[in-house]
Amino acid sequence: MAGRLVTLLTIVVICMCNDSVLTQPSKPNIVMILLDDVGWNDVGWNNKHIKTPTLTKLANDGLILNQSYTQPVCSPSRASLMTGRYPHNVYMDDSTPLGRDAAEGLDLGLELLPQKLKKAGYSTHATGKWHLGFCDWKYTPTERGFDSFYGHYLASNDYYTHKSGRGLDLWFNRQSVKDKDGVYDTNLWSDRAVDVIENHDVTNPLFLYVAYNAAHSPYQAPQDVINSYPPIADKDRRTLAAMMSVVDEGVANITKALEKKNMMNNTLLVLLSDNGGVPSAGNNWPLRGRKGGFYEGGIRTPGFVYGGLLRRKGVVAQGLMHLSDWAPTLLTIAGVDISDETFDGSDQTRVVLDGGASTRTDIIHYLASSSPGGVIRSGDWKLIIGKSRQVGWDEDPFDNPTPTKGSSKDRRQAGQGRPATGGDRIQLYNIKEDPTEKSNLASQYPSIVRRLRSKLITAHKTKTAVPEVVTTTAGHPPIFKGVWSPGWCVGGSNGEAATLVNTDPVVG
Numbered sequence: 151m152a153g154r155l156v157t158l159l160t161i162v163v164i165c166m167c168n169d170s171v172l173t174q175p176s177k178p179n180i181v182m183i184l185l186d187d188v189g190w191n192d193v194g195w196n197n198k199h200i201k202t203p204t205l206t207k208l209a210n211d212g213l214i215l216n217q218s219y220t221q222p223v224c225s226p227s228r229a230s231l232m233t234g235r236y237p238h239n240v241y242m243d244d245s246t247p248l249g250r251d252a253a254e255g256l257d258l259g260l261e262l263l264p265q266k267l268k269k270a271g272y273s274t275h276a277t278g279k280w281h282l283g284f285c286d287w288k289y290t291p292t293e294r295g296f297d298s299f300y301g302h303y304l305a306s307n308d309y310y311t312h313k314s315g316r317g318l319d320l321w322f323n324r325q326s327v328k329d330k331d332g333v334y335d336t337n338l339w340s341d342r343a344v345d346v347i348e349n350h351d352v353t354n355p356l357f358l359y360v361a362y363n364a365a366h367s368p369y370q371a372p373q374d375v376i377n378s379y380p381p382i383a384d385k386d387r388r389t390l391a392a393m394m395s396v397v398d399e400g401v402a403n404i405t406k407a408l409e410k411k412n413m414m415n416n417t418l419l420v421l422l423s424d425n426g427g428v429p430s431a432g433n434n435w436p437l438r439g440r441k442g443g444f445y446e447g448g449i450r451t452p453g454f455v456y457g458g459l460l461r462r463k464g465v466v467a468q469g470l471m472h473l474s475d476w477a478p479t480l481l482t483i484a485g486v487d488i489s490d491e492t493f494d495g496s497d498q499t500r501v502v503l504d505g506g507a508s509t510r511t512d513i514i515h516y517l518a519s520s521s522p523g524g525v526i527r528s529g530d531w532k533l534i535i536g537k538s539r540q541v542g543w544d545e546d547p548f549d550n551p552t553p554t555k556g557s558s559k560d561r562r563q564a565g566q567g568r569p570a571t572g573g574d575r576i577q578l579y580n581i582k583e584d585p586t587e588k589s590n591l592a593s594q595y596p597s598i599v600r601r602l603r604s605k606l607i608t609a610h611k612t613k614t615a616v617p618e619v620v621t622t623t624a625g626h627p628p629i630f631k632g633v634w635s636p637g638w639c640v641g642g643s644n645g646e647a648a649t650l651v652n653t654d655p656v657v658g
């Protein structure tokens with residue numbers, strides 16, 4: 151396999167285009183598209199009601215990743231993707247997003263995937279959502295390995311005003327962008343991605359990170375796209391479907407741009423979600439649970455790979471993967487020697503390019519504050535120790551527009567779950583036999599519980615402490631001329647907390 155990879159990486163494609171000789175770089179281009187809060191049943195290849203013809207075609211012509219795992223919320227997932235580590239090993243909680251008022255960010259002692267790719271000769275560009283810290287400029291994308299960034303730092307922004315609360319949050323590198331009021335953000339990120347591709351000097355390899363805000367709340371989409379869906383009682387579900395259709399058009403534009411520039415043959419395009427859906431706008435059917443929790447619906451998310459690099463196409467890859475695998479995998483594909491690197495993930499080239507077997511058997515999904523609390527997957531088994539929300543299973547309002555089981559609000563509440571009154575403290579599921587987690591087998595298989603529990607205990611011994619975080623109004627928009635802006639903390643490294651600074655407002 152190593153021999154084949156080397157051959158692949160040293161091929162230099164020369165083509166005659168418009169009378170000029172374009173030399174394709176020997177290192178492949180990587181286009182990483184990350185969706186937000188898009189659950190198992192929110193994509194066209196899993197749900198016929200969701201109109202994403204381009205995504206469905208790319209998934210079916212590429213490789214569908216059937217066991218692609220994430221963390222249950224935005225920031226920890228993004229941290230894993232960028233570092234190749236579990237959040238609990240990089241000073242973060244596995245299930246808590248960064249707050250708007252918190253002086254914190256992804257630890258500055260870490261070298262991120264774009265920094266490593268940049269060292270390997272890549273042009274690196276990011277567009278869309280960041281959500282890995284912004285109180286110090288050092289936390290922001292252009293100081294963490296990206297040549298350019300067009301997007302926003304926070305979560306839950308308005309798709310048209312680009313505001314979080316009353317403050318603007320739209321940036322092009324170090325400049326706030328004030329002239330895009332009223333333009334739907336999925337169009338902004340797609341257009342930016344196309345622009346990067348069109349202006350890309352193909353003698354360098356490209357790493358393009360497109361982190362769509364869709365389909366996170368607030369649920370907003372162009373009215374004509376919403377109208378193209380059948381009216382259903384659940385207004386948010388219908389809007390979310392429309393949000394996915396606009397993403398689909400954006401990805402179509404991106405793939406067309408790659409093809410037009412003759413880059414697709416030498417590109418690995420990856421599409422993932424950062425965590426599961428939020429019922430009832432989002433939908434994780436048939437999986438159990440939701441965003442924020444550790445049942446499969448919160449962490450097993452839709453994904454595929456596509457492009458000229460694939461050695462097998464049109465199949466479903468069953469190999470177990472976690473977000474922390476992407477850094478080692480992509481660096482390997484980029485020809486970077488990772489033998490001296492520390493990752494929790496591993497090189498999954500065989501899953502991603504061949505649809506082959508996984509190099510991992512275990513995923514530590516979660517470590518609670520005290521041992522042995524947590525969630526672990528090992529082989530086909532999954533053990534949950536600790537208080538877990540007693541959440542159930544979604545039904546899709548598109549399939550069942552007039553639900554018999556209560557109102558849309560009831561369903562939403564059922565999906566959101568209630569505190570675990572009566573929820574079992576120890577739960578064991580066989581994910582292969584029972585992917586929807588219906589039968590807790592803990593009492594039948596005590597030796598498996600013991601074996602997985604001891605793995606959790608071992609992981610607890612080396613997890614990193616989460617620094618004490620200061621919450622403040624120091625970064626609020628009124629202090630920075632109406633913009634959510636960096637400049638009010640000094641970021642921390644190697645587990646130190648960020649500290650507040652007294653700064654003069656800098657943003658105009």
Ligand SMILES: *[C@@H]1O[C@H](CO)[C@@H](O)[C@H](O)[C@H]1NC(C)=O
Binds near residue numbers: 216466581582
């Ligand atoms: C994906 O995995 C699920 C659960 O393990 C399984 O039921 C399903 O058949 C798989 N899908 C495909 C297309 O292989």
Ligand SMILES: *[C@@H]1O[C@H](CO)[C@@H](O)[C@H](O)[C@H]1NC(C)=O
Binds near residue numbers: 336399
């Ligand atoms: C896709 O490209 C077309 C043509 O340039 C443009 O009108 C449309 O807004 C783009 N769609 C998205 C979602 O960016």
Ligand SMILES: *[C@@H]1O[C@H](CO)[C@@H](O)[C@H](O)[C@H]1NC(C)=O
Binds near residue numbers: 415458
């Ligand atoms: C990709 O390569 C194949 C085989 O060499 C060729 O037929 C095809 O036209 C190429 N496509 C693009 C978009 O360059």
